[in-house]
Amino acid sequence: MTKQEIIQKLTSIVKPYIQNEEGFKNISENTDFINDLEINSANLVDIILDVEDEFKIHIDNDSMEKMMSVKETVAIIQAKMNA
Amino acid sequence: MPKIGNDIVDLNFAKTQSNWERSGFLEKQFTIKEQQEICNSENPFLKVWQFWSMKEAAYKCYTQKEEKRFFAPQKFECTLKENHFGNVIFEDYKFYTKTTITSFYIHTVAENLFIKNSNKIRKFSGIGSPNLIDNNIKLKIAEKTGISFLEIEKKKTKIGAPLFNYQEKVLTKSCSISHHGNYGAFAFTL
Numbered sequence: 658m659t660k661q662e663i664i665q666k667l668t669s670i671v672k673p674y675i676q677n678e679e680g681f682k683n684i685s686e687n688t689d690f691i692n693d694l695e696i697n698s699a700n701l702v703d704i705i706l707d708v709e710d711e712f713k714i715h716i717d718n719d720s721m722e723k724m725m726s727v728k729e730t731v732a733i734i735q736a737k738m739n740a
Numbered sequence: 741m742p743k744i745g746n747d748i749v750d751l752n753f754a755k756t757q758s759n760w761e762r763s764g765f766l767e768k769q770f771t772i773k774e775q776q777e778i779c780n781s782e783n784p785f786l787k788v789w790q791f792w793s794m795k796e797a798a799y800k801c802y803t804q805k806e807e808k809r810f811f812a813p814q815k816f817e818c819t820l821k822e823n824h825f826g827n828v829i830f831e832d833y834k835f836y837t838k839t840t841i842t843s844f845y846i847h848t849v850a851e852n853l854f855i856k857n858s859n860k861i862r863k864f865s866g867i868g869s870p871n872l873i874d875n876n877i878k879l880k881i882a883e884k885t886g887i888s889f890l891e892i893e894k895k896k897t898k899i900g901a902p903l904f905n906y907q908e909k910v911l912t913k914s915c916s917i918s919h920h921g922n923y924g925a926f927a928f929t930l
Binding site: 674691692697698699700701702703705706709718721722723724725 | 749754757758762763764765768769792796809810811812813814815900919920
């Protein structure tokens, strides 16, 4: 799966949780879930669980700790899919 | 230096926006001990969100001291004492929490040291409408310091924690803002 495809899937995953439409329109690798999309921290775990289901991977606690931006999340998904 | 953090959970919003019974939800965020306490509770839903608000308030307190961001709710372990007082342990840190529970919301304030109001430090917290929170804080600061409301400016630290300034001077020794659903809440010290 290419990085673009991963970002595309991730974009649909985060969509239900975003509270900043402007930030979502401009979503890119540098987007931060909380600062740019205003996703409530109570929904971060939902994103992580959705990512696990969508990409059929297991996200351990150390990886989860870093999943606050598109870039970090894509890197973790890539690493897990290639493992 | 004493720091203060807070977190609000809108209970109706939590019911519609999150599903705590979803597979993996508890396992990823709560320790085994907390999961057992949740499952044995008369009202697991409330316990989930009380623990969550304690963890989040402690995290917001911690990140004002150590400026880094991460998502590791399981590393913050909650213990409840009487009357909704509690502790949260994270690594070598201990936080003291006080939670308020109503039928509409759960609000927790966490401190890394017991903060007693004194001449040196005064603490404030409140709950309101999410888009009025900044103004509520400014009004409170204006009332307590005599500085004009209009001259109090909100800034953010590099990790996004709020500060309130007057002519480049930081007024809040510690400050935390939270939003969830129809509620906003704050806790700060002067």
